[in-house]
Amino acid sequence: MKTLKIRVLITVLFIVTVLGIAAAVISESRQVAGAADGREKYFTSIQIKRGDSLWSIAKKNISEEYSSVHEYVEEVCEANHIYDGEIKEGMYLVIPYYK
Structure with a gap:
């Protein structure tokens, strides 16, 4: 046993x-x-302003490393533990960018 x-x-x-x-x-x-072209992923913090949405933030910050805005939004949600897609004015989000 x-x-x-x-x-x-x-x-x-x-x-x-x-x-x-x-x-x-x-x-x-x-x-x-x-990072195939030598660019590296970094993260920065932004504060949500009135009228911001995950979609509008993605459109402003997306780069060629992402195949779609949807893919970028998914990564932002995952990085910030957002499960319902809801963001509110005054919140801070961590967003990815390449440099």
């Missing part, structure tokens, strides 16, 4: 380790792909 528990624990640890390594490799390949 004790041997079975140890085997199960070792198997679970092995699977978690493999998944962690796979996630790290995938994440790294996404970052390298965006």
Whole structure:
């Protein structure tokens, strides 16, 4: 019984380790792909003004590294833990840019 528990624990640890390594490799390949021309991704903070929307912010700040405004908006939402697409005047957002 004790041997079975140890085997199960070792198997679970092995699977978690493999998944962690796979996630790290995938994440790294996404970052390298965006910087193919030598430009690097940075982040800056902006304050939301009256009338701003995620879409208008994206249109002002998007660069050629993004295939669409929608893709940029998704990254802004993910970086700021915005799950409902709602932003309010006075909020601060972290937005990506390349340089």
